[in-house]
Amino acid sequence: MNFRQLEIYRALMIGGSASRAADLLNITQPAVSRAVSELEHRVGFPLFDRVKGRLVPTPEGQLFFRDVGNAFQGLDSLRASAARIRDFGSGSLKIASLAALGSTLVPRAVRRFREVNPHVSITLQILSSSAVRDHVATQQFDIGLAADEVDLSGVDHSLFYSVRAVCVMPADHPLAGKGVIRPADLDKMAFIALSPEDRARARMTESFEAEGVRPHIVVETPASLTVCALALEGVGVGLVNPAAADGFEKRGLVIKPYEPAVYFKSYILFRPDAQRARLVREFTAALNDAARAGPQA
Template sequence: MPCLAQVALLAGPAMQLRHLEVFHAIMLTGTITAAAKLLNISQPAATRLLLRAEDQLGYKLFDRVRGRLLPTREGQVLHAESERIISGLDNLRKLSRNLGAATSGHLRIAAAPALCVDLIPLAITRFRQKHADVSFEVESRQYADLLRVVLNHEVDLGVGFDIQSHPGLDIQTLAPAQFYGIFPKSMGTQLPAAVKIEWFRKHPFIGLRSDDPLGAAFSAAVKLSGVDLQPIVEVKTNQIALALVSRGAGVAIVDQYTAASLNPDLVVARPLSPRIDFTVQTLRAKHQPASVLARKFSATLALTEKTISGVLGPTDKTYRA
C-alpha cells in the first residue's frame, strides 16, 4: 500500500492530507455539499479546500457540469491511488481506537496446567463478555517451558506459581494462594475442618514431584513440619493427583485452583493446618511492553482469581463458574 509520501509525489509536493480527504469525499458523493456533510465541515470550507488544492497543484481536479463535479483525467489518476491511502488511514484510525479501548486483538497466554482448568477459562469468558472481538490462544506449560515461551516472546503473557526472579522477566504478583487437601467423598464425614500434615501419613498419599517451584514449596513446608510423607504415587501435575483421588486411589495435597475444580460427587477438599502458601504471578519478557489488551486482561484475571479463591474454606465447598 502506498504511503502518504508516495501520494504527495504523485499529486505534487503541495497536496495536504486535508486536501486529499476533501478530494476523496467529492469523488464519493459527487457534490461539494454532500462532501462537506460527509466530512462534518461547512460547504464553504470544503469549497475553499478544493480550490486551494487545485491552485497549489496547478491543475483542475474536477469539471463543473450541471451542478455536479466530474473528475478530470488528472483527478481520475489521482483517485486510483488516493482511495487506497484513505482506506489505509481509516483502518489505522480504527486500529488505534481499538488498541486504546482493547476492543479487538489477539492475546497469547501460557499458564501452569492447574490454572488452565478454571482460572484462565473463566477469565477469558468474562473478558470476552465485554470484548467480544478479542481472540485468544492458550497453552498449558510446565515451569521450564513457561519461562522459555515468555522469554522467547512466543506469548504475550505467562501465568504461573512462585516464579523465581529472572533478569529477563517482569514478574508481578497476581494473588496469594494456598494448598488444600483433597479426599475421596467417602472420607468426608471423618475429616476435621482443617487437616494437619501428619494426618496424610495414615492414608495412601499421592505426591507432587518437587522439580518445579510449586512442588518445591510444598516439599519445603512438609520438611519444616517434620512429617515424612512417602507417596504411593508421585505425579507431575495436580490434575493427575485429583484424577487419582476421584477414583479412590488415595489422598493428596494440591493447589487451591485444582481443588476448586473437583467434582463434589467424588471428592471433598479441606484447608491445611497450618496452611501452606504460595503465590500466583503473571510474567512477560522485560523488554516487551505490555499492551493495553494484556493489562486489561491481567486485571480481569485478578478479579476472577478472587472469585475462585473465595469459595474454598473450612467447610466442604466447591467452585462454580
Template sequence: MMADEQGEVPFRLLEMFGAMMRYGSTVEAAESLGLSQPAVSIGIRQLEKQIGVTLFERLHRRLHPTEEALQLYEEVRPMFNLMRDFSLRAQAIRQGVSGRLRILSTPPLGHTIAPVALRELLRHRPDVSVSYDVRRLGEVIEAVQNGSADIGLALALEQHPAVNVEVLSRTHMVCLVPTGSALAEKAEISAQDLAATGFIGLEADSRIGQIIRTAFERDLASYNPRVEVRYCSTAAVLANADVAPAIVDPYSARFHASASVIERPFLPPSEITAVMLTRRGVPRSRLLHSFIAALRAAC
C-alpha cells in the first residue's frame, strides 16, 4: 500500500493499523505492540494523514473502523500473517528448535557417535531438517572450509590450517582378534604379539597408519602386516572374516562388533582423538551448539 505523494507507508504504522483492527481499542492495540496508548493514537492519525483516508470514527466513546479501513485491512491482512509467521520462525531458529544442519563425517564417527547425537538432537525438534553424509577426510575438510557443511567429524587430526579443530574425546586403538585366533585368550594384545602371529595393517600414508607404525617402533616390533588396507572399517571386516587380527580405532570396532571377533586393548597404548571441524570466522547457530553438546555426551 502506497501513500499518494508521500512515498511508502512505514511498516510500523501498518502494524498499529493492524492491531487496531484486531483489538478495536488503542489501549489493547498498544499492549499487543509494547507501546503506549498515546503512541498508537498518534501513529493512527499520522497514517490517516499520510494516505488521505479516515480509518476510524469515534462512536459512543469507541473507535470504529470506516468502510475504507475494512477494505484496506483485507488488502494487508496476508502481510500481517506473513510477518507473524516470519517472527515465529525466527524465534524457533534463535532457540535452536528449527532450521537445517549440514553434517559430514568420516566413517568411524559417522557410523557410531554421530548417529547417537543426531537422534538426541532430533528427538524434540520436529522442525529441524538435516543433511548427513559420510565422506573421506579430505572431502570433509573441504566442505567445512567452503561452507557447504556446518560441521565435520574426523579422527586423528589435531590441527589444520583451513578449519577450526576441537577435540571431542581421546581414547586408544584396540585390536580385533578373530575368535579362532591363538591370541583370543590374551587379555591384551601387544605389537610384539602381532608381529609374531601376523596382522592386518593400515597404509603408512594414512594418519592412523602412522600411529600404528609408531606403536610398533616403540615396542621394538617388526611392522610387516600380512594384509595392508586403507581404512579401519576394511580391517575390521577382514578380522570378522577370520583373515587375521586387526588394529583399529574403537569406534570402528564398535560398529563392526560381532560374535566372530573379540576386542582387546592394544599395547603400547596408542592415543586416537575424535575431533569436530568448523568453519573459521563463522558464528555457530544455536542448533549447531545443541548438536555439539549431544556429540560430547555421546562421546
C-alpha cells in the first residue's frame, strides 16, 4: 500500500461517498474506486461492501480506518512540528555574549522577550568574544554578541552597539572629584587595562600616545566587568564599556566621562539563515529595545 491509496481511502471514509472523496481531493470518481480496489488487494480483505452502487464500510474497514486515522494524526503532528521549526526555530533559543553585555543588557532583553514568549526555553552563556564567534559559526548557538576584534567570516553579522568608554575608580581616588577624565590625568597612574588584543584598548593606547601619556598598568584583564570590580577594590582606575559598569555605582564605584572619545563596539552574530526564524528576529528586536532604553529601564 502507498500513501496516496490511504489518503483516498481516508477521504472516502470522511466524505461518505466516492463523489465527495473525489471533490475533496480534486480527482475523478474512477480514480477513487481504482485506489480503493488496489488498497483492498494490498490489505487482503474488503474495506467496503458494494450496496446498490454505494460503498458501505465493512467491520474490518471500520477497524482499519481507526488505525489509518491515528497514522494521519501523527502526520498532522509532523506537519505542525515542521511549521513551528520553520517559523519559530526549535522552540528554544541559545544566546552567547561577551561579559560586558551578558551581565547587563542581555538580561534586560531576555526579560522583554519572555514577556511575549513565556514558553520558549533560553540558554545564555557568557564567553570570550572569540568563543562567542566560534559557537555561532559552528551553529551551537543562534545569536552571539561579540566585541569588534573577532573574525566575522563565516557568520552573518551587523554592528549592534557603539558606546563611549567611561573611566571608573573608587570613591576615595584622587580623580574622583574631576568632572571629566583626560589622558594627562592618567599619566603614571595605577591603571587596570584590558587585554592587549582588545581593539578598544588599542584605541585607548592611541589616545594616551597622542599626548605622550603612559599610565602604570598594574593588572590586565579581558573583561570590563572585572576592571570595574578591581577598581571598586581600589586596585586602580580603568576605562570600561559603560554597560559593564551598570549597577556598580550603587556599590560605590565612581564613573566619569573620558575625553577624547574612545568607543567600545560590538557585533551581533547569527548562524547562517538564523535570522529567518521568528524567535531570533524577536530577540534581536528585544536587544535593540534594551539598548535604546538604557540601564534605567
